[in-house]
Amino acid sequence: MANIKEYIRxxxxxxISKIVIDRDLCIGAASCIAVSNATYELDNETKAVVINADxxxxxxxxxxxxxxxxxxxxxxxxxxxxxLSK
Amino acid sequence: xxxxxxxLIIGGGVAGVTAGETIRxxxxxxxxxxxxxxxxxxxxxxxxxxxxxxxxxxxxxxIWIKGDEWYKNNKITxxxxxxxxxxxxxxxxxTLASGKKISYEKLLVATGVxxxxxxxxxxxxxxxxxxxxxxxxxxxxxxxxxxKRAVTIGGGFIGFEMTDLLKLAGLETxxxxxxxxxxxxxxxxxxxxxxxxxxxxxxxxxxKNTEVIEIIGKENVEGIILKDGTKIPCEMIVVGxxxxxxxxxxxxxxxxxxxxxILANEFLETNIPDIWTAGDIAEYKDLILEENIQxxxxxxxxxQGRIAGLNMLGKKTSFKFVxxxxxxxxxxxxxxxxxxxxxxxxxxxxxxxxxxxxYTRILIVGKELIGATLINxxxxxxxxxxxxxxxxxxxxxxxxxxDINFDLKKLL
Numbered sequence: 001m002a003n004i005k006e007y008i009r010x011x012x013x014x015x016i017s018k019i020v021i022d023r024d025l026c027i028g029a030a031s032c033i034a035v036s037n038a039t040y041e042l043d044n045e046t047k048a049v050v051i052n053a054d055x056x057x058x059x060x061x062x063x064x065x066x067x068x069x070x071x072x073x074x075x076x077x078x079x080x081x082x083x084l085s086k
Numbered sequence: 087x088x089x090x091x092x093x094l095i096i097g098g099g100v101a102g103v104t105a106g107e108t109i110r111x112x113x114x115x116x117x118x119x120x121x122x123x124x125x126x127x128x129x130x131x132x133x134x135x136x137x138x139x140x141x142x143x144x145x146x147x148x149i150w151i152k153g154d155e156w157y158k159n160n161k162i163t164x165x166x167x168x169x170x171x172x173x174x175x176x177x178x179x180x181t182l183a184s185g186k187k188i189s190y191e192k193l194l195v196a197t198g199v200x201x202x203x204x205x206x207x208x209x210x211x212x213x214x215x216x217x218x219x220x221x222x223x224x225x226x227x228x229x230x231x232x233x234k235r236a237v238t239i240g241g242g243f244i245g246f247e248m249t250d251l252l253k254l255a256g257l258e259t260x261x262x263x264x265x266x267x268x269x270x271x272x273x274x275x276x277x278x279x280x281x282x283x284x285x286x287x288x289x290x291x292x293x294k295n296t297e298v299i300e301i302i303g304k305e306n307v308e309g310i311i312l313k314d315g316t317k318i319p320c321e322m323i324v325v326g327x328x329x330x331x332x333x334x335x336x337x338x339x340x341x342x343x344x345x346x347x348i349l350a351n352e353f354l355e356t357n358i359p360d361i362w363t364a365g366d367i368a369e370y371k372d373l374i375l376e377e378n379i380q381x382x383x384x385x386x387x388x389x390q391g392r393i394a395g396l397n398m399l400g401k402k403t404s405f406k407f408v409x410x411x412x413x414x415x416x417x418x419x420x421x422x423x424x425x426x427x428x429x430x431x432x433x434x435x436x437x438x439x440x441x442x443x444x445y446t447r448i449l450i451v452g453k454e455l456i457g458a459t460l461i462n463x464x465x466x467x468x469x470x471x472x473x474x475x476x477x478x479x480x481x482x483x484x485x486x487x488x489d490i491n492f493d494l495k496k497l498l
Contacts, residue, residue: 025144027136028412028419033468034385041468046412046419069100069130069384071148 007050014058016083018076019065023047025072032073035064048072088179090189091119091163093398096170096180097196098122099131100384101365101391103152105194108395110160119163119188121170123197123332124219128152132384134223135244137251137415140230149220169197169333173340175358192398195337195348195356196365196391199329199382204239208301213322217244226324230255233321237261237310239298241268243413244326246281250415252324253288260291260318262298262310271428273459274447276440280461284416293318329382331367345369347380352404354394362398364390373406374474375425375456383411408471412464419464424457424474425449432456435487438463444490446470453481469494 003023009016028046032039038055040048056064062083065073075083093109095102098120106120128151133139139149157164165182172181179189201216213233215226226248230236236252238245241263252259265271267278268285282292293312300311301323309319334344343349343357347369354362354370363370365387369380386409396403412421426449428434437446446466449457454477458470473480478497486492 024138025148027132027138028414028421028464029132029384030410030412030467031385031388033410033471034389034407037468037472042412042421042464044419044462044465046414046421046464067388069132069151070136070144071151 005049007053009053011054011057014054014061015077016058016061016075017078018080019050019053019061020074020076021048021050022072022074025070026068027070027072029069031067031069032064035067036060039064088187088189090117092116092191093118093194094180094188094190094192095120095194095196097194097198097365097367098124098126098128098164098166099196099198099365099387100128100151101196101198101368101387101394102194103128104388104391105196105364105395105398106162107160108392109399110162112396112399112401117163118161119165120157121165121168121182121188123167123169125166126220127154127157127164129220131218134217134220135247135251137247137254140223140227140251141254170336172336173342175340175342175361178360191360193361194394194398195342195361195363195367196387196394197332197367198387199331199347199366201244201325202328202330204325204327206298206301208303211301211303211307212305213303213307214301214325215322216325217248226322229322230257233257235259235320236322236324237298237318237320238324238326240326240328241265241270241278242326242328243411244324246420247413247415248324248326249285249290250288253290253416257322259289260293260320261285262296262312263292263294264297266295268292272422272426274428274434277445277447277459277461280440280443280445281418281420284418288416329366334367345378349378352406353397353402354390354405355397362394364394370405373404374408374477379425381409383409385409385411406475408474410467410471412467414464419460419462421460421464421467422457423460423467423470424455426457426459433484435484437488438490442490448487450480450484453479455480466494469498472498 007019026047170180236257238249238261268281298310348363350370352371366382393405410423433450435448438444445461446463
């Protein structure tokens with residue numbers, strides 16, 4: 001089983017309702033933190049964790065997921081569909 | 087007719103591609119081209135040295151960050167397998183190795199760095215690897231299938247990650263360091279010893295204070311000879327002894343200022359109008375340290391690509407960023423934040439200790455934090471980076487910084 005952590009997002013007006021981090025893929029490059037240190041931090045295993053799922057707008061959140069060099073951050077809408085960049 | 091692009095980006099790595107992406111988000115119509123010396127669309131260079139990737143725990147396909155269709159969908163012309171060899175700044179034209187000329191309105195040079203060549207007798211034998219491209223990675227992947235014994239050279243990132251990988255792949259592995267401990271001098275000896283302990287525990291041999299003087303074998307590597315004459319048999323060698331910038335003479339000849347990298351101000355602009363630089367090759371004015379520095383890591387290159395893209399669009403934005411990088415393996419987690427160089431004017435506060443296997447060093451100049459090194463305390467990375475970024479005055483807080491039970495977040 002994949003080692004994943006899910007974080008529910010309840011930000012008003014956002015089309016993203018869930019952030020998923022695949023801890024097997026995460027290498028702690030921390031590019032997500034460079035995009036938003038209000039959303040993510042690293043834990044002592046050098047894996048990204050979400051500290052505030054509602055901290056930033058959708059565009060920045062998508063950018064944070066796209067910055068990941070291992071594609072370890074997945075974003076989902078309310079219907080459970082994965083959100084991909086344009 | 088000379089082909090012409092409004093935005094011309096030389097370098098197909100994360101800095102160049104992020105710049106192109108940033109430009110396209112704000113300017114839907116203008117022409118953009120990215121020139122790469124490699125054949126591939128953007129891939130994750132940092133994954134190349136990760137054991138999970140090598141050993142198939144991360145699927146190979148995961149390496150592709152952008153597919154060929156991304157360039158097409160975003161109307162970005164991708165010119166692969168080409169390098170620039172000259173620049174005519176007055177006519178805003180570059181010439182490629184193929185002889186083709188391309189003109190630009192705005193130029194970004196993000197060509198990166200490559201591994202420092204290893205000059206040693208017998209260095210032309212088969213079985214010696216360094217790591218920059220996906221082809222290098224594939225070469226190592228292939229070699230570990232048959233090799234029984236490996237030697238890694240250099241006590242830094244590549245040395246650490248490749249040693250971990252080779253050991254996991256079942257090879258008898260020896261690491262050779264020129265220094266007296268691992269990651270000298272960026273880490274202190276106590277931190278370096280913590281890394282050495284996990285390497286030793288995993289059954290890896292560490293040989294310090296020495297250098298390889300000869301590689302033996304016929305066509306293929308059969309072993310190395312150290313300075314004191316010791317012979318170590320091996321079938322493969324992985325070298326990680328630092329990096330040097332990609333070719334810069336063509337820029338120098340055109341009047342672009344360079345030193346260890348391409349010199350740039352805080353907007354990542356070079357001394358020549360309409361030419362920017364980003365990523366590992368940029369030697370830029372760091373606003374936090376107030377000096378010119380050059381950093382080689384994914385996060386930095388990504389962020390600089392974004393900032394360079396904005397500046398090329400005319401949205402003047404300075405690059406102000408506390409950089410960090412991490413690595414982990416063999417049960418140890420290592421991180422570097424900001425400026426962790428051990429220069430004489432630094433005050434170093436120790437937090438935790440090697441004895442409890444949890445050890446942070448905080449580097450201070452004057453009233454402020456400027457950097458840190460973390461062993462098994464990566465959880466503090468974000469907080470320390472914020473303390474540096476926000477220039478928090480910690481002159482009265484040295485005691486708290488050294489107290490492992492004090493939550494650093496309270497200082498924010």
